[in-house]
Amino acid sequence: MEQLEFFEIPSPCIGVCQSDARGYCKGCLRNRNERFNWLEFSDAQKYDVIRLCKQRKRRRQLALLKAKKAQLLDERAKVNTHLDFGNEITAETQDNIGEFKLD
Numbered sequence: 389m390e391q392l393e394f395f396e397i398p399s400p401c402i403g404v405c406q407s408d409a410r411g412y413c414k415g416c417l418r419n420r421n422e423r424f425n426w427l428e429f430s431d432a433q434k435y436d437v438i439r440l441c442k443q444r445k446r447r448r449q450l451a452l453l454k455a456k457k458a459q460l461l462d463e464r465a466k467v468n469t470h471l472d473f474g475n476e477i478t479a480e481t482q483d484n485i486g487e488f489k490l491d
Contacts, residue, residue: 397434399426400441417444 401423404415412419418426422437429437 397431397438400438412444417441417448 400416400418401413402415404413406414407420408414413423416423418437418441422440426434426437
């Protein structure tokens, strides 16, 4: 049995109302079915849609961060062609670090 709610669950719409290439709203990240059927959904379905929207938002933010990091690494590599910004430590790098001394 579904628990009764005292307050209506508000729509996650923020008024941006444009679809991206995958069909999700750019504002609230709901798909077409979730947007058009919001008023017919049960409270449990609405909570599930909100949970999915939050999950999609986290994935989008992570993808943007990864893309930004890759862009920064590319820019650094172009500016400093003689430096390697990778995470690998080669034998040559270890030798160069070993020669460094503080006075």
